[in-house]
Amino acid sequence: MSAHEASLTNVPELHFVQYHISKEEEYLPVIRQLISKDLSEPYSIYVYRYFLLQWPDLCYMAQDADQNLIGVVVSKLEHHRSGTHRGYIAMLAVEEAHRGKGIATKLVRIAIDAMAQRNADEIVLETEITNTASLKLYEGLGFLRSKRLYRYYLNGNTAFRLVLYLKEGTGLKCPVHPSAAGGEMRSEY
Structure with missing residues (x-):
């Protein structure tokens, strides 16, 4: 048993469930409240709905024994201009008492x-x-720092863009520009 698995055994009756659109009325206010406590960006209801209505199958929640929401991850997956099929983790939050x-x-x-x-x-x-804490978590899962984004957040703070390559050679792909002649590929990086 890994240290990660051992730490989860200290949480009695923890359940991980997938978001379902039919339960938006129940889940959305709690998800918003949990995320708004922790993230630097104030998201409007439309941002949540953008992710949850298009990619409900990529939102997962952690619930305690009483089915209280104690953690959530919100993601999406779509084609990127580089030609990759790119996943994106938009939001992650866990109640402070359960960190x-x-x-x-x-x-x-x-x-x-x-x-x-x-x-x-x-x-x-x-x-x-x-x-x-976030950097340690993601880098521990294999994410790499790919770019520094100066003054990225509304609060003026700088961010790192992190990437996890799931397929060999993905990091070598270059964005495709519509203006590129003859289907050439040029890099913006």
Whole structure:
């Protein structure tokens, strides 16, 4: 048993469930409340609905024994201009009282597995450069720092873009520009 699995055994009757649109009225307010406590960006209801209505199958929640929501990961998967099938982890939050128990790691692993099963080439996300807990979590799962995004957040903080390559050679693909003659590929990086 890994340290991660051992830490989850310290959480009695923890359940991981997939978001379902039919339960939007029940889940959405609780998801918004949980995420708004932790993330640097104030998201409107439309941002949540953008993700949850288009990719409900890529939103996973952790619930305690009483079915209270204690953690959530919100993701999407679509084709990127580089030609990759790119997953994106938009939001991750765990109630403060339940942190350090492996719940965030489990939620991210579930999301990674779901995107890999849907043929994702890579998964990206952004996190504040000062968020050492987040960086440790993602880098522990194999994510690499790919770009520094200065003053990325509304609060003026800088972010790292992190990427997890799921398929060999994915990081070598270059964005396709419509203006490129003869189907040439040029890199923007």
